[in-house]
Amino acid sequence: MSKKIPIPSNYMSEAVxxxxxxxxxxxxxxxxxxSGKLIAKETTSTPDSHSIEDVLRVIVQVSAELISSNQVAIEGVGIGAPGVVDLAxxxxxxxxxxxxxxxxxxxxxxSDAxxxxxxxxxxxxxxGIGEHLWGAGVGLTDFIAIAIGTGVGGSIFINGELYRGATGAAGELGFTILTPDGPAVGGIVGVLEGYIGRRGFDREVAKLFPT
Incomplete structure (x- = not known):
């Protein structure tokens, strides 16, 4: 079930x-x-297969349930995608x-689904854009937003603008190489994500609580 949040009547006059x-x-x-107000949300497990077909199926199912249970008309979709994104x-x-x-x-x-x-x-x-518009980054011109989960990523703001870098990967802090012989992620050895991302935590927990 989605987590439904009480909706003030003035929200419904806004685009959703x-x-x-x-x-x-x-x-x-x-x-x-x-205006950045959250009406309802749902967190679901990403399919273990990580296949695009399975992920799309989950997105369509959960989205339909959210829209139906909250009886709202949706104007569009914003997607936070994993990894390096080519916007063009x-x-x-x-x-x-x-x-x-x-x-x-x-x-x-x-979009098609x-x-x-x-x-x-x-x-x-x-x-980072959300924090800049409505959260901890409001009023700041220079800051870094960091997210730690399965992976590790960052978004860099300079002079009030999101800095993407030459290849669009400027904020991929998780692939900063710390050591020449540490844990590998995506075939790259010794990166930050291998230590403090989910894989790193799982490895340390396994050491503390061996089965």
Whole structure:
């Protein structure tokens, strides 16, 4: 069941969008007004297969339930995508937690599946933009927003603008190499994500509580 939040009547006069955050462990879907107010949300497990077909099926099912139970009209969809996103081509270039998603046209696939217009950005960039508009980053011109989950990512703001870098991967802090012989993620050895992402925590827990 979705977590339903009491809706003040003035919210319903605002445009409502569907927000989708696809993570390696969980997928979060919410209904959000233009002013950033959360109407309802649902967190569901991302399919273990990580296949695009299974992920789309979950997104469509949960989105339909949210929209129906809250009786709102949706104007569009915002997608927080894992990995490096090519905004011009509207594709996920590479996502270590989703190895079959290289160069997948994720925005179009979700837009077609939901029959709604959609926009897409890297998930942590979307998180940073949200904080800049309505959260801890309001009024700040220079800051970094960091998210730690299955992976580790960041979004960098300089002079009030999101800094993407030459390849769009400026905030991918999880792939900062710390040691030449540490744990590998996505074939890259010794990266930050291997220590403080989900894989790193799972490894440390296994050491503390061996089975």
């Amino acid at each position: 969008a569907l927000g989708i955050d696809i993570g390696g462990t969980n997928t979060k879907i919410g209904l959000v007004t233009r 081509c509207e594709r996920v270039v590479e996502a270590p937690s989703f190895p079959t998603w290289d160069n997948i046209p994720l925005r179009k696939l979700i 939901l029959n709604l217009p959609a926009v897409m950005d890297n998930d942590v960039n979307a998180f």
